[in-house]
Structure formats: structure tokens, C-alpha cells
Amino acid sequence: MGVRKAKAAETRAALLEAARRLFAERGYLNTKITDITKEAGRATGSFYEHFAGKEELLQALLQGMEDRAGELIDTTTVHPREHDLTDRAQLRDHIKVSWTVFREHAPVVSALFQAMVADEPGSGRAWNDLVGETDFLRRHLEYSAEQGRDLPGEPELVAAAIGAMLSMLGYAVNSARGRDFDDEAVIDTLTDLLHRGLGPRD
Amino acid sequence: MGVRKAKAAETRAALLEAARRLFAERGYLNTKITDITKEAGRATGSFYEHFAGKEELLQALLQGMEDRAGELIDTTTVHPREHDLTDRAQLRDHIKVSWTVFREHAPVVSALFQAMVADEPGSGRAWNDLVGETDFLRRHLEYSAEQGRDLPGEPELVAAAIGAMLSMLGYAVNSARGRDFDDEAVIDTLTDLLHRGLGPRD
DNA sequence: GTCTATATATTGATAGAC
DNA sequence: GTCTATCAATATATAGAC
Numbered sequence: 003m004g005v006r007k008a009k010a011a012e013t014r015a016a017l018l019e020a021a022r023r024l025f026a027e028r029g030y031l032n033t034k035i036t037d038i039t040k041e042a043g044r045a046t047g048s049f050y051e052h053f054a055g056k057e058e059l060l061q062a063l064l065q066g067m068e069d070r071a072g073e074l075i076d077t078t079t080v081h082p083r084e085h086d087l088t089d090r091a092q093l094r095d096h097i098k099v100s101w102t103v104f105r106e107h108a109p110v111v112s113a114l115f116q117a118m119v120a121d122e123p124g125s126g127r128a129w130n131d132l133v134g135e136t137d138f139l140r141r142h143l144e145y146s147a148e149q150g151r152d153l154p155g156e157p158e159l160v161a162a163a164i165g166a167m168l169s170m171l172g173y174a175v176n177s178a179r180g181r182d183f184d185d186e187a188v189i190d191t192l193t194d195l196l197h198r199g200l201g202p203r204d
Numbered sequence: 205m206g207v208r209k210a211k212a213a214e215t216r217a218a219l220l221e222a223a224r225r226l227f228a229e230r231g232y233l234n235t236k237i238t239d240i241t242k243e244a245g246r247a248t249g250s251f252y253e254h255f256a257g258k259e260e261l262l263q264a265l266l267q268g269m270e271d272r273a274g275e276l277i278d279t280t281t282v283h284p285r286e287h288d289l290t291d292r293a294q295l296r297d298h299i300k301v302s303w304t305v306f307r308e309h310a311p312v313v314s315a316l317f318q319a320m321v322a323d324e325p326g327s328g329r330a331w332n333d334l335v336g337e338t339d340f341l342r343r344h345l346e347y348s349a350e351q352g353r354d355l356p357g358e359p360e361l362v363a364a365a366i367g368a369m370l371s372m373l374g375y376a377v378n379s380a381r382g383r384d385f386d387d388e389a390v391i392d393t394l395t396d397l398l399h400r401g402l403g404p405r406d
Numbered sequence: 407g408t409c410t411a412t413a414t415a416t417t418g419a420t421a422g423a424c
Numbered sequence: 425g426t427c428t429a430t431c432a433a434t435a436t437a438t439a440g441a442c
Contacts, residue, residue: 010425028324031233034417045427050419112325119321119375122231123314129380132372154400155393163373163397170334170368173321178331191357195365198356199401212407236435247409252437 014052016042018066021059022109030060030113031120060117063110071103083141088151088200094193096139097168101189104172115173133158136165146200154199164196216254218244220268223261224311232262232315233322262319265312273305285343290353290402296395298341299370303391306374317375335360338367348402356401366398 020042024033035056039046053059087093104111121127133140139161147153153160171192175183222244226235237258241248255261289295306313323329335342341363349355355362373394377385 013425027326029322029326031322032324035419036417046418047420047428048426051425055418108325116321119318120231120233122229122234123310123375123379124229124231124381126380126382128376129383132376154396155389159390159393160397162376163369163394166372166376167365167369170372171365173325174330174334174364174368177325178328179326180328181331187357188361191361192365194356195362195398195401197401198403199397199399201400215407237437238435248436249410249438250408253407257436 010052013042013044013048016044017049017052018059018063022063025113026109030056030116057117060110060113064114067107067110071107081138083138083145085142086146086149086151087139087142088146088197090193090197093197093200094189096142097192097196098189100168101172101185101192104168104176105185108176112173112176115169129162132162132165132169135169136161139164143200151200160200167196168192212254215244215246215250218246219251219254220261220265224265227315228311232258232318259319262312262315266316269309269312273309283340285340285347287344288348288351288353289341289344290348290399292395292399295399295402296391298344299394299398300391302370303374303387303394306370306378307387310378314375314378317371331364334364334367334371337371338363341366345402353402362402369398370394 017038021033021038024037024041028037033056035049036046038056038059039049053062085092085096087096118128118131140157143153143157143160147157175188219240223235223240226239226243230239235258237251238248240258240261241251255264287294287298289298320330320333342359345355345359345362349359373390377390
């Protein structure tokens with residue numbers, strides 16, 4: 003890689019890092035492009051040499067997050083559908099992974115959440131995103147149903163409900179500064195709440 | 205009431221109604237004050253004779269909704285805490301009320317949701333709002349705990365988790381136009397999911 | 407109280423020199 | 425590629441006539 007390309011990569015990285023900081027501080031929606039360039043110590047015009055807009059930068063941040071998350075959030079690749087979410091240990095693993103991603107990548111996840119909600123309600127983005135993010139849960143639940151488990155409802159709806167709980171609660175908890183949460187306790191609570199809910203009826 | 209005051213009330217009502225329509229169509233965040241006045245057939249300047257800003261208008265819409273909801277969402281008044289949410293019928297009643305409010309007052313509820321998320325994450329508004337809206341659930345859960353029920357976790361956290369599921373799923377479902385949901389089926393699914401979750405361990 | 411007209415402030419985005 | 429300078433488009437809010 004030449005010197006010029008290295009410098010360009012440096013600027014790009016500086017913009018990404020500055021954006022991440024600002025998203026955490028004042029949120030995605032309240033962060034302006036000029037704020038990002040100022041925070042990164044670059045000129046306004048330089049921004050557009052790397053990103054078409056704020057949305058594209060967010061996608062780049064997401065990409066970087068997924069790269070690092072690696073094996074953790076394996077939702078799209080070869081994640082086997084033969085997981086039984088009515089099994090407490092397997093359910094807890096899934097919740098722990100989701101919760102950990104929320105907590106360790108709070109700036110990016112929160113920004114995605116804000117971007118999703120900011121869209122016009124009529125666009126259906128909220129529902130589509132929710133269904134998309136919980137697709138792997140749905141497949142697990144369908145597998146469980148095939149194994150004879152009695153689920154509380156349609157797999158897609160149940161998966162969306164679980165995803166809604168996790169994402170909204172994660173966003174709220176990430177926003178609650180000054181208050182410290184015991185992550186393991188939260189994971190246990192959510193696991194218990196959902197495990198029994200997914201289990202057999204009385 | 206004099207003629208002048210009547211005309212003023214008429215303008216105020218027109219602004220509120222126009223805002224509700226636009227919030228439903230393009231969302232709270234994407235609706236500008238000039239959009240509202242144009243939709244209401246009034247001049248821009250008239251807006252500020254009735255509301256200090258968009259946020260205040262939203263609060264007025266919320267007030268009107270609470271007035272009409274009347275006995276339904278009785279969270280602040282004399283709602284008795286002696287409800288046992290581990291009882292399926294009582295749990296279902298609560299979920300049904302929440303869900304019905306979401307569906308019947310979608311423009312206002314969705315707008316509140318957007319306003320909450322749009323705030324700076326560091327403000328803690330998301331967590332505070334969630335805790336505030338689920339305060340009555342928390343009190344019910346504390347009552348159930350006193351009755352010897354074994355809850356999956358701290359009442360405040362469990363209540364927040366339930367509220368998160370309901371509000372996020374409600375927002376997503378309201379955004380999913382073109383897809384029709386069977387509200388009773390959704391209520392049943394959520395009831396089952398949470399009822400068993402709140403019940404005794406295996 | 408409502409209107410028209412406008413001031414003020416932001417923001418996204420681009421042009422052109424270096 | 426990065427910078428400075430600036431345009432164009434909004435959006436909030438106010439002033440003053442009616």
C-alpha cells in the first residue's frame with residue numbers, strides 16, 4: 003500500500019472513530035457530518051471522499067463490528083438451525099451473545115436502533131429489521147416445533163417478540179448512565195423469563 | 205366561550221389533528237412545523253400562538269389520548285396493586301390493554317417512541333421512560349413476590365423487560381403496513397410467552 | 407388571533423486551489 | 425486526498441400589518 007493510500011485509510015479510520023465517539027455521546031441522529039469531521043480534525047469536504055453520507059458511514063461501522071465479532075454473531079453464515087431454544091443452556095447462550103454484542107458495541111448498535119426508528123413508520127423498516135435480525139431465532143424455533151415442542155405462537159412472531167425485548171431493553175440499558183447493571187444477572191433474568199415461556203404449558 | 209376563543213380553539217384543534225395525521229404518515233421526526241401548519245391550512249406564525257414547539261404539541265396529543273383512554277390506562281390513578289400477573293387471566297388483561305392502546309392510538313404512541321429514541325443516549329431518557337411506563341407492572345410484580353411467587357428477577361427489571369417487548373413490538377407492528385396481524389393472536393402469544401415465564405420454575 | 411414576510415441558524419453538499 | 429470557501433436548501437422562530 004502506497005503512502006497516499008495509507009494516509010487516506012488513516013483519515014477514513016479517524017472519521018469512523020470520531021463518529022463512534024459522537025454516536026455514543028449525543029446519538030446518531032443528533033450527530034452532524036460537520037461534527038464528525040471536526041472531531042476527527044479533518045475538513046468537511048474530506049468526508050465525502052470516503053462516504054456518501056452518514057448512513058453509509060454507519061454501514062461501514064457495522065461491517066467493522068461484524069468483522070470483529072467474528073464467531074460470536076454467526077447469524078448469517080453456517081449457524082446450525084439444530085438448536086433447541088427450549089433448552090435453558092442453549093437459550094442462555096443465545097441471549098448472552100446478543101446482550102454482549104449490545105454492551106460491547108453500544109455506539110454502533112444504538113446508532114442502528116436510532117436509524118431504524120427514525121425512518122417513516124409507514125416504511126415498515128422497523129418490522130422488517132426486527133424480522134431480519136431474528137431470522138436465526140425463527141429457524142431455531144421452527145426446529146423446536148418440529149421436535150414436538152409446543153410454542154406459544156407462530157415462530158416468526160415469537161422470534162420478533164424476543165428480539166424486541168432484547169433490542170429495546172439493550173438500548174434503554176445502554177442509555178442509562180450512572181446506573182450500573184449486573185450483566186450476568188440481566189442475562190439470567192431474561193433467560194428465566196423466556197425459558198419458562200418457551201417451555202411446555204402447565 | 206366567546207367567538208374569538210372558539211376560533212382559537214378551532215385552530216388549535218386543527219393543528220393537533222393535522223399533526224396526528226402527519227405523524228402517522230411520515231413519522232414524528234420527519235414532520236416539520238411548517239408541514240403541520242400547511243396541512244392544517246394555517247399560517248406558520250399561528251403555530252406558536254398555541255404551542256412553544258413540536259414537543260409541546262406532542263404532549264398535548266398525549267394528554268388528549270389519556271383523557272379519552274379513560275379507564276383503560278389507569279396506570280397513574282387508583283390502579284390497585286393487588287393484581288397477580290402470574291395469573292394468566294390478569295396478565296392477559298394487562299397485555300390486552302397495552303396492545304389495544306398501541307393499536308388505537310398508533311400515531312401518538314409511535315411519535316412518543318420516536319421522540320424517546322431521538323434523544324441523546326446519554327440522557328437516559330429511554331431507561332427512565334421505560335421504568336416510568338412500567339411502574340404499575342413493577343408494583344404488581346412486587347405484590348406477587350410478596351405472595352410467595354418466585355419471579356425470574358428483580359421486579360423493576362422484569363417489568364422493564366416486559367415493557368420493552370410490548371413497546372418495541374407494538375412500534376414494529378404499527379410500522380408494518382400491508383401486513384395484517386390478528387391482534388387477538390398476538391395478545392395470546394405474548395400472554396403465553398410471559399405467563400409461563402412469570403410462573404414457577406420447572 | 408391570524409396573516410405575510412423575513413431574520414437567523416443549520417446542515418448537506420460541492421467547486422476549485424493546493 | 426485534503427483543504428478553504430461557499431452555495432443551496434431547510435427549518436425554527438419572530439416582527440409587524442390587519
